[in-house]
Amino acid sequence: MLARTQTAHVVALLQAAHPALEIETVIIQTSGDHSTASLRQIGGQGVFTRELEAALLDGRIDVAVHSLKDLPSTMPDGLCLAAVPPREDVRDVLVSRFEGGLDALPAGARLGTGSLRRQAQLLAVRPDLQVADIRGNVDTRLRKLADGQYDAIVLAAAGLARLGWLDRATAFLPVEVMLPAPAQAALGVQCRADDEEMRTLLAAIDDAPTHVAVRAERAVLQRLGAGCRLPVAAYAVATPDRLTLRTRIVGFEGAPVLEDVRSGAWADAEALGMASAEALLAQGAGALLKNVLSE
Numbered sequence: 001m002l003a004r005t006q007t008a009h010v011v012a013l014l015q016a017a018h019p020a021l022e023i024e025t026v027i028i029q030t031s032g033d034h035s036t037a038s039l040r041q042i043g044g045q046g047v048f049t050r051e052l053e054a055a056l057l058d059g060r061i062d063v064a065v066h067s068l069k070d071l072p073s074t075m076p077d078g079l080c081l082a083a084v085p086p087r088e089d090v091r092d093v094l095v096s097r098f099e100g101g102l103d104a105l106p107a108g109a110r111l112g113t114g115s116l117r118r119q120a121q122l123l124a125v126r127p128d129l130q131v132a133d134i135r136g137n138v139d140t141r142l143r144k145l146a147d148g149q150y151d152a153i154v155l156a157a158a159g160l161a162r163l164g165w166l167d168r169a170t171a172f173l174p175v176e177v178m179l180p181a182p183a184q185a186a187l188g189v190q191c192r193a194d195d196e197e198m199r200t201l202l203a204a205i206d207d208a209p210t211h212v213a214v215r216a217e218r219a220v221l222q223r224l225g226a227g228c229r230l231p232v233a234a235y236a237v238a239t240p241d242r243l244t245l246r247t248r249i250v251g252f253e254g255a256p257v258l259e260d261v262r263s264g265a266w267a268d269a270e271a272l273g274m275a276s277a278e279a280l281l282a283q284g285a286g287a288l289l290k291n292v293l294s295e
């Protein structure tokens, strides 16, 4: 449902930019949609996106719309990220049985999230919480909460907003507490790299500040060799002449929180992301990520 809503949003943007363009929407099911296994078990990387990339390469479709945070940071040969439309609110939200935020949760409350990034950052501020894996689409997760399987769940504000359900959020988690995943709340519009016509059409719906920010954020993952399975958070903000990137890796059970903040020129977005990843590695990120992976 989220994927369809996001695709309809991109179709509307594209149609507004090019009124005469004829656009047909093709629905493609992905293995991430079918599987109910934990994302960590099925491998995470690319489960929501690889079928779409295959369809692009086959010529079955000309454009693919992804949640950019689900798109692996290494692009397959022959494809390109042609447009990144304006980003939604990047924050995560709490949807809770208790009115309010994390402070309103009783000791030992059961909190549903499958993301190590979210689990680790939650435990860093509320070590008493019981964090439990949760799978399924946003609507499935909300149903599991309503069923009483969890006291609260954490979701991206962007997904809820796009589905028109942001009123379900009981609190916005500040980025200082819950730094978002790289490229969270951004859509990635992909096409074939040699499709000049499509690249030109798609350039009209690109948002330069969002695009440059996600280039820096994705470079962090690329340098760390990390996908969405790892507790890596990155959030960049672009002002007209500067780009500021904040990164964080949180381990479990008292492992130190590794953080970096730096800024640079727009033209150096990737270098900024790489440098930030290097700084995290210098603080010991390599060993921390290896421990998480071998769990």
Ligand SMILES: NCc1[nH]cc(CCC(=O)O)c1CC(=O)O
Residues within 6 Å of the ligand: 067, 068, 069, 070, 138, 154, 155, 156, 157, 158, 159, 183, 184, 185, 186, 187
């Ligand atoms: N991993 C699933 C996923 N991929 C994108 C979004 C939300 C929209 C976004 O962040 O762009 C979600 C759900 C969530 O994290 O709550």
